[in-house]
Amino acid sequence: MKKNLSISLVAAAALLSFxxxxxxxxxxxxxxxxxxxxRGNLDADDRYVSLIGHVTYKIDDETxxxxxxxxxxxxxxxDYELPIGPQLxxxxxxxxxxxxxxxxxxxxRRWHYAYK
Numbered sequence: 008m009k010k011n012l013s014i015s016l017v018a019a020a021a022l023l024s025f026x027x028x029x030x031x032x033x034x035x036x037x038x039x040x041x042x043x044x045x046r047g048n049l050d051a052d053d054r055y056v057s058l059i060g061h062v063t064y065k066i067d068d069e070t071x072x073x074x075x076x077x078x079x080x081x082x083x084x085x086d087y088e089l090p091i092g093p094q095l096x097x098x099x100x101x102x103x104x105x106x107x108x109x110x111x112x113x114x115x116r117r118w119h120y121a122y123k
Contacts, residue, residue, distance in 0.1 A: 034055045034056060034057040034098045035054070035055065035056055035057065036056075036057045036058075036059070037056045037057070037058065038058070038075055038077040038078070039058060039060065039073065039074060039075045039077050039078040039079060039080045040077035040078040041077075042056060042058070042078075042080055042101060042111070042113065043078050043080060043111065045101060045103075046103060046111050047103075049103070051101055051103070052101060052102070052103045053100055053101065053102075054100070054101050055098065055099070055100055055101075055116070056098070056099065056100075056101060056113065057096060057097065057098045058073065058075055058080075058096070058097045058098075058099075058113065059075060059094065059095070059096050059097075059121055060073055060074050060075030060076065060094065060095065060097075061073070061074055061075075061091075061092060061093070061094055061095065062082070062089045062090065062091045062092070062095065063079065063091070064091060065089075065091060066081070069083055069084055069085050070082070070083055070084075070112075071084060071089050071091075073097065073113070080111065080112065080113055081110050081111070081112035081113070082097065082099070082112060082113050082114075082115050083102065083112045083113070083114045083115065084114075084115040084118075085114075085115075086115070087115055087118060089115070089118060093120055093121075094120070094121040095118055095119070095120060095121055096118065096119055096120075096121050097113065097115055097117075097118045098115075098116050098117040098118065099113040099114050099115040099116045099117070100113065100114045100116060101113055102114050
C-alpha cells in the first residue's frame with residue numbers, strides 16, 4: 008500500500024511540474040481512449056493533453072504509435088526522438104484530420120520519462 012501511495016505521489020509531482028512548466032499550454036491528463044473518442048469533436052481539436060504510456064514503434068522519422076493500455080494513437084514528434092519501450096509522459100496538442108481526411112494524432116510538445 009505504501010509503495011503504491013509513494014508511486015502515485017511521485018507521478019503526481021512529476022505531472023504537476025510537467026504541467027506547470029508551460030503556463031501558456033494547459034495540459035490535461037487523459038487517456039488515449041479519450042483522445043480517440045474526441046474524434047469529430049471540433050472543440051477538442053488543438054486541446055493540450057498529457058498521456059502516460061509507451062511508444063510501441065516508430066513509423067517514420069516523425070511518427071510513432073503510442074499506447075496507454077486503453078487504446079493506441081499516432082504521435083507526431085517533429086522536434087524529439089522518442090524512445091521505444093520505456094514508460095513516458097507525453098504532452099501535446101490533439102490534431103484532428105481536416106474534414107476527416109488524414110489521421111487523428113497528438114503533436115508532441117514535451118515529453119519525459121515517467122518516474123517509478
